[in-house]
Structures are given as C-alpha cells and as structure tokens.
Amino acid sequence: QKDEWAKLKNEPTFTKDKEQVELAANIGTPEDIEGVLNNGGEGVGLYRTEFLYMGKNVLPTEDEQYDAYKSVLEQMGDKPVVVRTLDIGGDKELNYLDLPKELNPFLGFRAIRFCLENEDIFRTQLRALLRASVHGNLKIMFPMIATLEEFRQAKAIFLDEKEALQKEDVKVSDHIEVGIMVEIPSTAVTAKQFAKEVDFFSIGTNDLIQYTMAADRMNERVSYLYQPYHPAILNLVNNVIEAAHHEGKWVGMCGEMAGDPIAIPILLGLGLDEFSMSATSILPARTQISNLSKEKLASYKDTFLSMGTAEEIEAFIKEKTE
Numbered sequence: 001q002k003d004e005w006a007k008l009k010n011e012p013t014f015t016k017d018k019e020q021v022e023l024a025a026n027i028g029t030p031e032d033i034e035g036v037l038n039n040g041g042e043g044v045g046l047y048r049t050e051f052l053y054m055g056k057n058v059l060p061t062e063d064e065q066y067d068a069y070k071s072v073l074e075q076m077g078d079k080p081v082v083v084r085t086l087d088i089g090g091d092k093e094l095n096y097l098d099l100p101k102e103l104n105p106f107l108g109f110r111a112i113r114f115c116l117e118n119e120d121i122f123r124t125q126l127r128a129l130l131r132a133s134v135h136g137n138l139k140i141m142f143p144m145i146a147t148l149e150e151f152r153q154a155k156a157i158f159l160d161e162k163e164a165l166q167k168e169d170v171k172v173s174d175h176i177e178v179g180i181m182v183e184i185p186s187t188a189v190t191a192k193q194f195a196k197e198v199d200f201f202s203i204g205t206n207d208l209i210q211y212t213m214a215a216d217r218m219n220e221r222v223s224y225l226y227q228p229y230h231p232a233i234l235n236l237v238n239n240v241i242e243a244a245h246h247e248g249k250w251v252g253m254c255g256e257m258a259g260d261p262i263a264i265p266i267l268l269g270l271g272l273d274e275f276s277m278s279a280t281s282i283l284p285a286r287t288q289i290s291n292l293s294k295e296k297l298a299s300y301k302d303t304f305l306s307m308g309t310a311e312e313i314e315a316f317i318k319e320k321t322e
C-alpha cells in the first residue's frame with residue numbers, strides 16, 4: 001500500500017473518470033511545509049495563523065508575520081496557499097489581550113468579530129500578508145463570517161491596506177483571491193448571496209457541525225450529535241457548492257471531514273473542488289480518489305441528500321463504494 005501511495009506523490013489528483021480535484025494540507029507554522037511537500041500536498045488549504053499569536057506575551061509584529069508568511073509562500077512555490085486571518089477568542093485564548101470570560105465562548109467575541117473591532121491588529125496582519133504576497137500564490141480567507149456585512153467590511157479594510165501599500169511603492173500581488181470560511185449555518189444557507197461577492201469558499205466543518213447540531217465540539221456528553229454525515233450537514237455543503245459553481249467560484253473544505261475516507265466519496269459526489277486535510281492523509285486520499293468515479297457518485301446525490309439519518313447515509317455510501 002505504501003508503494004502505491006509513493007507512486008502518486010508527485011502526481012495531480014484524478015478520479016477514475018479523469019475528473020481533477022486538489023488535495024491540500026492544513027498547517028499551523030512554516031515548519032509544517034516540509035511534511036506537506038513530502039506527502040504530496042498540492043497546496044495549503046488552511047494556514048491557521050493564530051499560532052503566531054499564541055504561546056507568547058505580546059502581539060507578533062508586522063515583520064515577524066511577514067517572515068512567516070513569506071517562508072510558507074516561498075516553500076510552496078507556485079502552489080496555492082490559503083491563509084486564514086486571525087481566529088482568536090472562544091476556546092483559543094490570548095492571555096495578553098485580557099478578553100473578558102464569556103458564558104458561551106463558541107458563540108462569542110472571536111475571529112472576524114474580534115478583528116473588526118480591533119482594526120489595528122487586523123490591519124497589521126493584512127499588511128504583512130500583502131507584503132508577502134509577491135513571494136507566491138496567496139489566497140486570504142476570513143474566519144467565522146456570519147453576515148455579508150462582515151465580509152464587505154473585512155474586504156474593504158483589505159483593499160484599503162492594499163492601496164496604502166501601493167501608495168508607499170511597496171509591491172503587492174494583484175491576484176490575491178479573497179474568500180471566506182463557511183462554518184456558520186447562516187452563511188451556508190445564504191451561500192447564493194455570498195457567492196456573488198467572494199472569490200472562494202472553504203467549508204469549516206469542525207465548527208459548521210457544532211453550530212448546526214447545537215453540539216459543543218469539545219463536549220463528550222453530546223458527541224453523539226456530532227454527525228458529519230447528517231443530512232442537515234450534507235444539504236448545507238451541497239447548497240454551498242451549488243451556489244459557488246453557479247457563480248464560477250471554487251469550494252474547498254478544511255474541516256476534519258475533508259480527510260475522512262467515508263466522507264470523501266460523498267464530497268466528490270457533491271462536487272467539492274479542494275480537500276484540505278492533515279498532510280499524512282493526502283496520499284491515502286489520492287489513492288482512494290483514483291479508484292472512485294465522480295460521475296457515479298454524483299448520480300447518488302439526490303438519493304443520499306434525501307435520506308433521514310446519518311447512519312442510513314453512511315451505510316448507503318459504504319455499500320456503493322465497496
């Protein structure tokens with residue numbers, strides 16, 4: 001099996017019926033890139049930048065951030081790198097910011113909500129990203145977007161910093177795609193409206209599942225409700241993909257679900273374009289996908305989307321892909 005994986009290391013990812021998808025990796029630091037390349041990653045689908053801000057006592061400077069982003073982009077060459085702007089708050093604490101304790105941190109002041117109110121911190125990160133953009137194929141995405149206003153506001157700040165840098169004669173790329181994470185049900189439901197304005201979507205199922213099922217992703221007592229194959233989740237995913245494709249935009253997934261061998265055939269059938277997972281899952285996923293027919297899986301779509309339970313859908317897909 002290892003031999004089969006190794007053969008596919010430097011190959012693009014094709015289904016049995018010659019449909020191409022992209023297999024990317026989730027990373028937390030520039031040091032992770034070696035593992036991404038060694039495992040045949042075709043890109044970075046999620047760079048969780050919060051690690052730059054955690055485990056220390058001060059905010060990272062613009063230059064520190066620039067160095068990290070540049071390193072990731074340079075190591076990846078012309079391969080796409082999706083950088084997520086700061087997703088702090090909630091369960092991810094920063095002791096030096098002294099944020100008040102909240103009753104429901106997962107529903108609280110975090111991620112883009114925090115960045116739009118702490119614009120200086122947000123602008124510093126965007127400037128570092130813009131400056132680094134000339135060193136590779138950068139895409140930027142905003143986390144925890146719940147409304148179109150939030151996206152518009154964040155994008156406007158991005159464009160404002162871009163213009164400011166250009167006025168200072170700093171070189172920035174003109175091809176930076178700006179997208180959002182879809183991890184809040186309001187956004188998954190209104191994907192059609194978002195699709196007209198964003199360049200891409202990346203579905204964050206870790207949070208999308210907890211918010212859709214109202215089941216805390218850290219709470220063992222309710223983990224039975226944490227169901228990736230629940231028809232509610234799959235219908236939301238389908239809605240996002242259909243809306244995006246209607247506008248000619250691409251859709252990735254960077255939650256754990258994207259690397260799950262049971263979810264992969266389902267997601268292929270729904271038309272997902274990019275799968276972002278831990279680096280070690282990439283070669284097994286590429287091997288699995290090379291044995292699957294996208295057309296056949298797509299023909300099951302209406303059937304599994306109308307099933308009543310996660311268990312039924314799981315059994316159905318297992319039977320069809322045996």
Ligand code: PEP
Nearest residue numbers: 183204205206207254255
């Ligand atoms: C997600 O919510 O699916 C995601 C990828 O983000 P995180 O796990 O960092 O919240």
Ligand code: MG
Nearest residue numbers: 183204206207
């Ligand atoms: Mg998330």
